[in-house]
Every structure is written in C-alpha cells, then in structure tokens.
Amino acid sequence: MTSGYNCLVIGLARCRLGLSSNKYQLSNVFLRTYSQYPPHFVKPVYQPAQLDDILESGESKNLEFTPVRAAYVNHTSSIFHDKIVMKFTNHVMKTGRKSLARELVEKTFQEIKRIQLQKWNEAKTAEEKANTECNPLTIFHQAVENCRPVLQLIPIKRGGIRYQVPIPITDKRSYFISMRWFVHAGREKERKIHFPERLARELIAASNNEGRVVKQKQDLHRQCEANRAYAHYRWG
Amino acid sequence: MARLLSRNIFQSFSDFGGCSALVRNVAVGREARWWSNEASPAVKVTAPRTSLNQPGLQTEEQLGLWYTLEQDIAKQLFGLGGIPKQFATQCKTFAETCLMIRKPALTTIDYIKKTNLALPPNKFILYGREGVGKSLSLVHITHFLSQDNWLLVHIPWAPRWRRGFKEITASATVPGRYDHPLDAVIWLQHFKSQNSQLLKTLQLETSEEYKWSRREVTEAGAPLIDIVELGISRARFASDCIMAVTTELKKHATHQRCKIAVVADGINTFFCLTSRYRLEDLTYLNPENFTIFQAFMQLFNNNWRNGVVVASVDSLANDGARRESYLPRYLLRQKVRSALILDGRH
Numbered sequence: 001m002t003s004g005y006n007c008l009v010i011g012l013a014r015c016r017l018g019l020s021s022n023k024y025q026l027s028n029v030f031l032r033t034y035s036q037y038p039p040h041f042v043k044p045v046y047q048p049a050q051l052d053d054i055l056e057s058g059e060s061k062n063l064e065f066t067p068v069r070a071a072y073v074n075h076t077s078s079i080f081h082d083k084i085v086m087k088f089t090n091h092v093m094k095t096g097r098k099s100l101a102r103e104l105v106e107k108t109f110q111e112i113k114r115i116q117l118q119k120w121n122e123a124k125t126a127e128e129k130a131n132t133e134c135n136p137l138t139i140f141h142q143a144v145e146n147c148r149p150v151l152q153l154i155p156i157k158r159g160g161i162r163y164q165v166p167i168p169i170t171d172k173r174s175y176f177i178s179m180r181w182f183v184h185a186g187r188e189k190e191r192k193i194h195f196p197e198r199l200a201r202e203l204i205a206a207s208n209n210e211g212r213v214v215k216q217k218q219d220l221h222r223q224c225e226a227n228r229a230y231a232h233y234r235w236g
Numbered sequence: 237m238a239r240l241l242s243r244n245i246f247q248s249f250s251d252f253g254g255c256s257a258l259v260r261n262v263a264v265g266r267e268a269r270w271w272s273n274e275a276s277p278a279v280k281v282t283a284p285r286t287s288l289n290q291p292g293l294q295t296e297e298q299l300g301l302w303y304t305l306e307q308d309i310a311k312q313l314f315g316l317g318g319i320p321k322q323f324a325t326q327c328k329t330f331a332e333t334c335l336m337i338r339k340p341a342l343t344t345i346d347y348i349k350k351t352n353l354a355l356p357p358n359k360f361i362l363y364g365r366e367g368v369g370k371s372l373s374l375v376h377i378t379h380f381l382s383q384d385n386w387l388l389v390h391i392p393w394a395p396r397w398r399r400g401f402k403e404i405t406a407s408a409t410v411p412g413r414y415d416h417p418l419d420a421v422i423w424l425q426h427f428k429s430q431n432s433q434l435l436k437t438l439q440l441e442t443s444e445e446y447k448w449s450r451r452e453v454t455e456a457g458a459p460l461i462d463i464v465e466l467g468i469s470r471a472r473f474a475s476d477c478i479m480a481v482t483t484e485l486k487k488h489a490t491h492q493r494c495k496i497a498v499v500a501d502g503i504n505t506f507f508c509l510t511s512r513y514r515l516e517d518l519t520y521l522n523p524e525n526f527t528i529f530q531a532f533m534q535l536f537n538n539n540w541r542n543g544v545v546v547a548s549v550d551s552l553a554n555d556g557a558r559r560e561s562y563l564p565r566y567l568l569r570q571k572v573r574s575a576l577i578l579d580g581r582h
Contacts, residue, residue, distance in 0.1 A: 114325075114329045117329050117330070118328060118329050118330075118331060121329070121330050121331035121332070122331045
C-alpha cells in the first residue's frame with residue numbers, strides 16, 4: 001500500500017478532497033506528491049565522503065542500474081559545501097536572485113570575520129584570544145542551533161475561537177524558523193546599516209545566546225508554556 | 237636655484253625593494269594550488285617589520301619593511317582625515333596602523349631635511365596611477381613632518397570641498413566669495429588636533445586685530461589658537477578664521493618664528509574650473525571663489541620663507557573630462573596660473 005507512494009499530504013490536495021486544511025491533524029488519507037521524476041529515481045550523492053561510504057559498504061551494487069535524479073546547482077562536491085549555509089542562502093534570496101543572495105551571505109561571513117579578528121587583535125591576554133571564535137561558520141552554526149525552537153504554535157479553531165496550541169516541531173522546520181528569524185532581523189528598518197553588517201552582528205550575538213533572535217525563541221517558548229492547557233486540542 | 241628645487245617631481249610606482257623574495261614565494265604557492273585536488277594548508281606569513289618607528293631615522297636599508305604608526309599618534313594626526321578609507325578599515329580590523337617604507341616617501345623626506353629654508357618653499361608633487369600609494373606616502377611624510385616639529389597645514393582630500401561639500405553660504409565679509417561653514421569647522425578641529433602641542437610651545441600671536449562682528453573681536457597680540465577655537469565654536473566665521481590663520485602663519489614663517497609644511501592630497505583640484513555649487517543664474521561656481529580655496533592657494537606662492545609644500549596630483553581629483561592621463565602637467569594645466577606652481581615662476 002505504501003510502496004512508492006509518499007504519505008506526505010499537501011494542503012491543497014486535502015482541500016480538494018473536502019477535508020480540513022489543518023495539515024497537522026492525523027488522518028488516513030494517502031496522496032501522491034507531484035514530482036517530475038518517477039518514484040524509483042534516487043537522489044544523487046554528491047559528497048566524496050558519502051560516495052566512498054557507499055562504495056565501501058557495497059550499497060553501490062544495489063544502485064548500479066538505478067536511475068538518478070539531476071543534482072541541484074548549489075550541491076557541489078567542494079570541501080566548503082555546507083548544507084545549512086546553502087539553505088540559508090535560499091532563505092536570503094528574493095525573486096530568484098541567487099547570485100545576490102550568495103554575495104550577501106559571503107559578505108556576512110566576511111563581516112563576522114572582521115569583527116572577531118578585531119576582538120582577537122585587541123585582546124590582551126592569551127586566554128581572551130583563545131576564547132575568541134574567529135571562524136564565521138562555527139559562529140553561524142552555533143547561532144542557528146541556539147535559536148532553534150523546540151515547540152511551535154498553531155491556530156486551532158474550537159467553538160468559534162482560534163486558540164494558539166503548542167505542538168512539537170520537526171527538525172527541518174525548526175532550522176527553517178531559526179534561519180527565517182535571522183533573515184528578518186537582517187532586514188530591519190534603518191537601512192543605513194546594510195543587511196550583511198546587521199546580520200553579522202545578530203549572528204555573533206546569537207552564538208553567545210544574546211540578541212533579539214534568541215529573545216524571539218525564548219518568547220515563543222514562554223508562550224507555548226503559557227498555552228499548555230490547550231495542548232490536547234491537537235487531537236480534536 | 238629655487239626654480240630648480242621647486243621642480244622636484246617624484247613618481248610613485250610599486251617597487252618592492254627588499255621584499256622581492258617574499259613576492260616570489262607567494263607566486264609559487266598560488267600556482268601549486270591550481271593542480272592540487274585539495275586546498276593547501278594555511279601558510280603562516282610574517283610581515284617583514286622594522287622597529288625603527290621614527291621616519292626621520294629611516295634609511296634605504298629599511299626599504300620594503302613595515303613600520304608601526306602608534307595608535308595615539310595616528311588618531312592625533314589623522315583622526316579627522318588623511319588615511320584612505322579602505323586602509324583605515326584594515327587598520328581597525330588588525331588593531332594596528334603599519335606603513336611600508338617606500339622610496340618616494342624616503343626621497344621626499346631626505347630632500348626636506350636638506351632644504352635651505354631661507355629660500356622660497358620647495359614643492360614636492362607625488363604622481364602616479366590610482367592605487368599606487370600616493371596618499372599613504374603622504375601619510376608617511378606627514379608623520380615625519382610632525383615628528384620634526386613642522387607646523388602642519390594638512391588638507392586630507394581637497395576635492396571634498398569642491399565636489400562633496402556639506403554646505404556653501406555666501407560670504408558675509410567679502411561679496412562674491414563663498415564660505416564652507418561646516419567643512420571649515422572640521423578642518424580647524426583637524427588643524428588643532430595636529431598642532432595643539434606645537435602651537436603651545438611656539439606661542440604664536442596675531443599681528444593685527446580681527447573684527448568678526450560688532451561684539452566678537454580678536455585683538456592684535458592674542459594667541460593664534462584663539463582664532464582657531466573661535467572658528468570651531470562659530471561656524472559662520474570658520475572660513476574667515478581659516479583665511480586669518482593661513483595669512484598669520486605665512487607672516488610668522490617669513491619672520492622665522494616657525495616652519496610650516498603644507499600637505500595636500502589631490503592638489504590639482506585647486507585648479508579645476510568648476511565646482512558642484514550652482515548659483516542663481518544656474519551656472520556652476522568657479523572654485524577660486526571659495527574662501528578656503530583662496531586661503532590655501534596663497535600658501536602655494538613663492539613669496540614666503542621657511543616652508544615646504546608636499547602634494548599629490550590625482551586624476552580622481554579632477555573632473556571626469558580631464559582624467560585621461562595621470563601625469564602632473566596634464567592634470568595641473570587647467571589654467572595658466574596652475575602651470576606656475578610647476579615652474580615656480582611668481
């Protein structure tokens with residue numbers, strides 16, 4: 001029954017079937033996703049380390065005659081490839097301007113490096129120097145991790161009133177929300193300070209568990225805690 | 237003899253003197269990267285430094301080495317302009333201001349040391365293409381001049397007053413002249429920051445009375461720093477204060493009470509034919525009508541002593557129409573009078 005078919009439900013399809021648009025309500029309906037590839041096409045493995053693993057473990061024998069999907073343009077086998085940075089660049093992108101998004105993210109990392117280098121060079125003791133993190137990627141990853149929410153709020157209608165109900169969040173969505181908050185923080189008003197500079201400062205603050213983005217996560221957690229009483233609304 | 241000396245022109249070009257070995261090693265490393273599959277490990281590069289941080293003591297042996305400009309001296313001399321913006325951000329990131337010792341700057345410093353101050357001022361002009369090191373050489377020379385107890389009349393980037401001025405008002409004292417109230421205040425603060433110590437020790441005084449308004453008067457014999465401070469507090473009179481200060485300094489220098497160094501980045505802008513200020517009849521004002529331009533141009537004459545003029549000519553200081561070449565005669569020869577600064581005929 002489930003072979004080759006995805007169990008993921010698309011809201012639009014559900015609406016067409018006359019069901020509620022609440023995609024988090026558990027249901028028995030299985031629908032096919034829309035993809036240009038038939039279901040048996042495999043996702044490409046583009047990182048050398050993973051390719052080596054597949055060859056060693058012998059899984060490559062099973063994949064010998066399996067057709068493969070085309071690789072994404074930004075999925076490179078470079079040693080500098082970072083999935084979270086790629087995703088982040090996509091979130092920064094507006095109206096398909098990927099080159100501009102990439103430039104902005106690169107400038108952000110440059111700016112982080114400059115700020116941290118200045119701190120490192122002005123540090124007097126060796127201990128201070130050792131505690132200053134100068135790698136922008138480490139700071140970026142730490143910041144995104146620090147701002148990932150553990151729960152999310154969804155609106156559920158009961159008796160004519162919409163309640164904000166806390167429910168668990170998937171890993172993917174938590175990364176998405178964390179990165180989206182950062183992008184919005186970078187796009188704040190007062191455009192005299194440009195996006196890369198603003199974002200760099202936010203990322204450095206968040207990596208130390210300070211700043212407005214971490215505060216946003218904590219506010220969300222507080223609200224979830226406050227609305228714990230409605231948690232059972234999730235199951236109808 | 238004065239004519240000969242005033243024709244000294246030095247070309248700024250990239251020469252790495254004692255540093256050529258370092259350049260070669262980096263080039264080999266870069267080529268090797270192209271054929272390797274993995275990124276090469278980071279190589280620690282230590283800059284060749286010298287501990288001789290006084291420009292007056294530097295010789296040909298230190299060519300190509302970097303010397304450190306202390307943070308407080310850098311802030312005192314160049315806090316309000318002088319160091320190019322890009323270089324300044326690098327200095328901020330690495331928490332140090334280091335300059336490379338290069339031949340044009342060393343040669344100019346050497347000539348300044350050997351100058352006969354009893355003769356009209358020598359004019360040293362640095363020229364070269366964009367990005368070649370004219371502004372930073374001027375920074376090096378300015379550092380030497382301040383260490384050697386010269387009174388500095390430093391113009392960080394002259395075109396800012398012709399093209400990117402903050403505000404222009406018609407002069408209240410002289411009809412047909414135009415003032416820069418805000419820019420003049422900034423320059424007076426810059427002058428004070430650079431020369432406050434020296435002015436205290438020299439104790440220069442005004443030679444005549446200056447009447448700014450019915451109530452504000454600077455008497456003859458008052459310390460020169462009073463005019464500077466009045467200009468800083470009263471933006472309306474700041475441009476006239478600059479005129480007063482430069483006239484007084486010229487007199488003091490001629491009477492051997494002090495030695496004055498005029499340092500100007502982009503001196504060819506003084507001889508441009510138009511500025512960005514539009515008059516009521518929709519024509520663009522000739523910058524020779526600016527009070528502060530007239531104040532500084534009187535220092536480019538030959539009718540004073542005990543002075544030196546060090547300047548750079550930059551094609552970017554000219555208007556777009558006259559930027560074909562980077563050579564000094566082309567950049568300066570916009571008016572008949574500008575040629576005189578080169579040939580020294582006055």
